[in-house]
Amino acid sequence: MKRNKLWAIGALFVSGSALAYIAVGDLGENLVYYWSPTEMVAAKQKAVGATIRLGGLVEPGSLVPTGHTLNFRVTDGTTTVPVTTQEVPPQMFREGIGVVVEGTVDGAGQFTSKRMMVKHDNEYRAPTDGSTPSNAAMFGTMDEG
Template sequence: MKSQRIFAIGAIVVAIGGIAWIALGNLGENLVYYWTPAELHQNAAKAAGATVRLGGMVKTGSIVQGTPLTFEVTDGTDTVKVSTSEIPPAMFREGIGVVVEGTVAADGSFQSKRLMVKHDNEYRAPKDGKMPDEKAMFGTLDDAATTAATP
């Protein structure tokens, strides 16, 4: 029974120590899922030739459809030009968060082999008029009929 208490206390110490180490220590700095454009520029030497992930927002007005598809990823200050031959997910659009996986080309642009779309934690119904539903469509038909008749 005594050895069991020691076991239990030891396990609790290990568990709490583990959480504290991860939460308070700088493990987070080594656990990087993606770099922002600014971080990519800072780590240009490390990024050269390696497969890295870049995360940020798709800059408004930067999407050029075609093969390859090109757009700019921004963090508000720095911007990186990204090109990909992949078909983007349906959620891809201007102003949405993306994480791209690939390499940095000699000219500083990002060659993406994998394009992932990041969505936020907001879930909303479509605003009125954004997505037509059947009743609304019939409603407009009625309106069209009456407005066509009156003038």
């Protein structure tokens, strides 16, 4: 069974170092699920044309439905990006909630979304009469990992 113990040590070493690499390595820098508006604007031409994901909050008061088009702004508190889409929004979609929109941005900074996703936070609450969701809870949906 001596050889098997070597196998055990080898396997543990492989999985341990893989975990360490992923946990402390800079993988997150290269592997970003979505860009914040600030990052996208900072990337300038690099962001234009390619299909990217943009994540942020739907800026309160920015939602303008016109015909089959939905216009709103996505913000991270610092930078705001205008988004237009012809998609049907998810039922949870509303002002102030976190969204991840997939699509392209043009040179003028206008984002066109072909796929919209609503981010739900980790709070589960019973409805109360006349309650309004707090802003803090909304920002909670955009917590960065």
